[in-house]
Amino acid sequence: MKGYFGRYGGQFVPETLIPALDELEGAYREFRKDKVYQGQLKTLLKDFAGRPTPLYYAERLSGYLSMKVYLKREDLLHTGAHKINNTLGQIMLARFMGKKRIIAETGAGQHGVATATVCALLGIGCVVYMGRTDVERQHINVERMKLLGAEVVSVEKGSATLKSAVNEALRDWVKSVRTTHYLIGSVVGPHPFPTIVADFQSVIGEEARAQILKRERRLPDHVIACIGGGSNAIGIFKGFVKDRSVDIRGVEAGGTSLDLGRHSATLTKGRPGILHGTLSYLLQDGSGQVADAHSVAPGLDYPGVGPEHSWLKDRRRVQYGVCYDREALHAFSVLSRLEGILPALESAHALGYLIEHKNEFNGKTVIINLSGRGDKDMDIVRKGGEYHG
Numbered sequence: 001m002k003g004y005f006g007r008y009g010g011q012f013v014p015e016t017l018i019p020a021l022d023e024l025e026g027a028y029r030e031f032r033k034d035k036v037y038q039g040q041l042k043t044l045l046k047d048f049a050g051r052p053t054p055l056y057y058a059e060r061l062s063g064y065l066s067m068k069v070y071l072k073r074e075d076l077l078h079t080g081a082h083k084i085n086n087t088l089g090q091i092m093l094a095r096f097m098g099k100k101r102i103i104a105e106t107g108a109g110q111h112g113v114a115t116a117t118v119c120a121l122l123g124i125g126c127v128v129y130m131g132r133t134d135v136e137r138q139h140i141n142v143e144r145m146k147l148l149g150a151e152v153v154s155v156e157k158g159s160a161t162l163k164s165a166v167n168e169a170l171r172d173w174v175k176s177v178r179t180t181h182y183l184i185g186s187v188v189g190p191h192p193f194p195t196i197v198a199d200f201q202s203v204i205g206e207e208a209r210a211q212i213l214k215r216e217r218r219l220p221d222h223v224i225a226c227i228g229g230g231s232n233a234i235g236i237f238k239g240f241v242k243d244r245s246v247d248i249r250g251v252e253a254g255g256t257s258l259d260l261g262r263h264s265a266t267l268t269k270g271r272p273g274i275l276h277g278t279l280s281y282l283l284q285d286g287s288g289q290v291a292d293a294h295s296v297a298p299g300l301d302y303p304g305v306g307p308e309h310s311w312l313k314d315r316r317r318v319q320y321g322v323c324y325d326r327e328a329l330h331a332f333s334v335l336s337r338l339e340g341i342l343p344a345l346e347s348a349h350a351l352g353y354l355i356e357h358k359n360e361f362n363g364k365t366v367i368i369n370l371s372g373r374g375d376k377d378m379d380i381v382r383k384g385g386e387y388h389g
Helices: 015-033 035-049 059-065 083-097 110-122 132-137 139-147 162-176 193-201 203-216 231-237 307-314 325-339 345-356 375-382
Strands: 055-057 068-073 101-106 125-131 151-155 180-182 222-226 247-255 271-275 278-282 318-324 365-370
Touching: 015 035, 015 083, 015 162, 015 193, 035 083, 055 203, 059 068, 059 325, 068 203, 083 101, 083 110, 083 180, 083 193, 083 231, 101 110, 101 162, 110 125, 110 139, 125 132, 125 162, 132 139, 132 151, 139 151, 139 375, 151 162, 162 180, 193 203, 193 231, 193 307, 203 231, 203 365, 222 231, 222 345, 231 247, 231 307, 231 365, 247 325, 247 345, 278 307, 307 318, 318 325, 318 345, 325 345, 325 375, 345 365, 345 375
Parallel strands: 068 365, 101 125, 101 180, 125 151, 222 247, 222 365, 247 318
Antiparallel strands: 055 068, 271 278
16 A cells, blocks of 8 residues: 555544645655656765765674674764754655655754755755753754854743654745655655655665775674664665564663563564554553653653654564663773774664663674764763653
């Protein structure tokens, strides 16, 4: 069924947005066949963003954990995270469609920075919605967006985190859809957004697969990535999901304690529901209302998840686990001291999971998608995660 991964996905949006989504889907099909635009995008990914990114063998970390650990270094991309793969793709798609204005949502600020960056590159107006809580704890990225020429709108309503930012961006798009492209940052939202974002992020997995085969002459035993909405994870999973010999793990934010209900572990603790135009796993309270998500990592503070992840969970192709705040903060310190790499707190959840379950991976070859760098998180780390609600 069009726009679905099994039972998940769809277009649960106001009727006024259906023509815009149909237009987007049709334009994307044509965009993928346009050799001029595809050539320009390929050049930008190489010369502006910095692809391909290295697959780095973390020798000291490997010795510490008694396994072979490779890091897919998306943190080395321009703007410091994997987000620019998608923003470059979508900004070129918006230009192909003749859109004159871009809106976006952001939690950790990395998608906002990447969106502001590509809008500055092409001279297109940009508005970024960001929850007030995230504006406060990611103020460095807010300043970066403003310097790049974006208008940053602090969202006071609701949870004042990523969910609220998406709500406001969707409200804006309903009113301005004829001239505006909503440059959504993850594999969430109504069809065709989950497919479009996954396609633009699949370069991560394509590169990682070729790189590990060149280095080890075999596929890895395990691939691990953190998950909020799920774009960095689906990006690297795409390179290995057809290889049944490769065990794939997605790591959600456990927050302070799952027992206290303060977490973002949608796939672990949620159930199917509708949020932001798509049917997927969703954190809900006893009355079926959307529950607030909580994590020390702003980019994982989202109560939903991409529909493709929900489908992969139900098919049991990907195993989804949890990393708590304290484990992510510990992993941040471990990688910094052993390898001289400061990971984003989002990425630190993937490493934290590996450290906590190291006996399971003993002697194995593991790829971790290091989706972003940790400069943005220094205030949170310095204060021991106290920004966390």
